[in-house]
Amino acid sequence: MLGSFGSSSREEEDHPTPTPTPTPTPSDAHLFPQHQQIPPQGFTSPAIHMRQLLISCAELISGSDLAAAHRLITILSANSSPFGDSTERLVHQFTKSLSLRLSRYTATATTAARASSSAVNVPDSESDEAVVQSSYLTLNQVTPFIRFSHLTANQAILEAIDGQAAIHILDFDIMHGVQWPPLMQAIAERFPLPSLRITGTGQDLEMLRRTGDRLAKFAHSLGLRFQFHPLLLFNTDDPTSVAAAVLLLPDETLAVNCVLYLHRLLKDRDKLRLFLQRIKAMNPRVVTVAEKEANHNHPLFMNRFIEAVDHYTALFDSLEATLPPNSRERLVVERVWFGREIEDIVAAEGDRRRQRHERFRSWEVMLRSSGFNNVALSPFALSQAKLLLRLHYPSEGYQLHTLNDSFFLGWQNQLLFSVSSWR
Known part of the structure; x- marks a missing residue:
């Protein structure tokens, strides 16, 4: 982490009313030196000082002090780089996102902001989407977070379906299906050999078909009886569509997988609760949940912003410690995947904002209120997670907690990610 910072004294809403640009006063003159470089800060570390400047810039935008915010963005841009150390790279991504947020209140930049936002957040071509999907696969390779989530969820599923002859997994937003080959291999080693059916949801039918084909070929190589059903969910806000569209067979044991998915439904808590109740009504043997351990859904922008700075500081620091300085993979993950997330949290508002993460304690309350009970993850699952970190990410910085x-x-x-099991 770059260092702790108390809550902001400003508690501005997401949509501040623009006011006439004030003339800078002597009190903020220290933020804008004429030579456009960060001045020496005594015993304050550069990381902490840059963090404070980011927060100051967010406060200026939140308070509609647009001219001062623009000047500070200029300074931050001059003192950051996507190719520097972890602090410089982090500041670069947040500065870009603050610039986009600022442009919402600057009429001359509206068109450019929309074009930039569209190019990053909503891919409008196959090549854009391919870059995003490639960055996800790279993220899965160079960080332990997704593999940790998949491995732990898989172990919870395996233990829940032990001894069952027919298994059905409902996976929300299956993407490339990288979670399932290890589980399929474990199932194929059981006797008598059970059957496996996976219903994978997504918003791209062609991607779902390619994922199903890959999983089917892998299952065939294992001698595993396997079926894949793609399920297009264009409107993830409609929880009743899930219950109506999923084919449930009476002889199958159902497991529901929600890895980095539920936060997308948080913009309407009533519909999220209805979604969870519908899942509960399907009577699954287990529901696995993985989410980021951060509150990026606070109604006040400054609270969200400070949470995001802390969360992504830790992520960028972990990449700094585990990948070489000239790593192309790190650059792709930070620029494409984390960059899109940061931009969404900082610059997007209303229904356009998708990154609405909340902490585990919030998910615990929502799941329990929907009728679920927490199922303890096993000691074997814990030992597997520890082995994953030791073998593939041998850095003392990664910490595993129960x-x-x-x-x-x-x-x-x-803390960055949580995994839990429910029934």
């Missing part, structure tokens, strides 16, 4: 029968993976003293 709390409320659930697992948390973080960097140093910052």
Whole structure:
């Protein structure tokens, strides 16, 4: 982490009313030196100082001090780079996103902001989408967070379906299906050999078909009886569509997988609760949940912003410690995947904002209120997670914690992801 910082004294809403641009006063003159470089800060580390400047810039935008915010963005841009150390790279991504947020209140930049936002957040061509999907696969390779989530969820599913002859997995937003080959291999080693059916949801039918084909070929190589059903969910806000569209067979044992998915439904809590109730009504043997351990859904922009700075500081620091300085993979993950997330949290508003993460305690309340009970993750699942970190990510910075029968993976003293199991 770059260092702790108290809550902002400003508690501005997401949509501040633009006011006439004030003339800078002597009190903020220290933020805007004429030579456009960060001045020496005594005993304050550069990382902490840059963090404070980012927060100051967000406060200026939140308070509609647009001219001062623009000047500070100029300074931050001059002192950051996508090719520098972890602090410079982090500041670069946040500065770009603050610039986009600022442009919402600057009429001359509206068109450029929309074009930039569209190019990053909503891919409008096959090549854009291919870059995004490629960055996800790279993220899965160079960080332990997705593999940790998949491995732990798979173990919970395996233990829940032990001894069952027919298994049905409903996977929300299956993407490339990289979670399932290890589970399929484990199932194929059981006797008598069970059958496996996966219903994978998504918003791209062609991607779902390619994922199904890959999984079917792998299942055939294992001698596993396997079926794949693609399920297009164009409107993820309609929970009743899931219950109506999923084919449930009476002889199958159902497992529901929600890895980095539920936060997308948080913009309407009533519909999210209805979604969870519909899932509960399907009577699954287990529901696995993985989410980021951060509150990026606070109604006040400054609270969201500070949470995001802390969360992504830890992520960028972990990449700094585990990948070489000239790593192309790191650049892709930070620029394409994390960059899109940061931009969404900082610059997007209303229904356009998708990154609405909340902490485990919020998910715990929502799941329990929907009729679910927490199922303790097993000691074997814990040993597997520890082995994953030791063999593939041998850095002492990664920390694994157990709390409320659930697992948390973080960097140093910052918790970043949680995995839990419910029934």
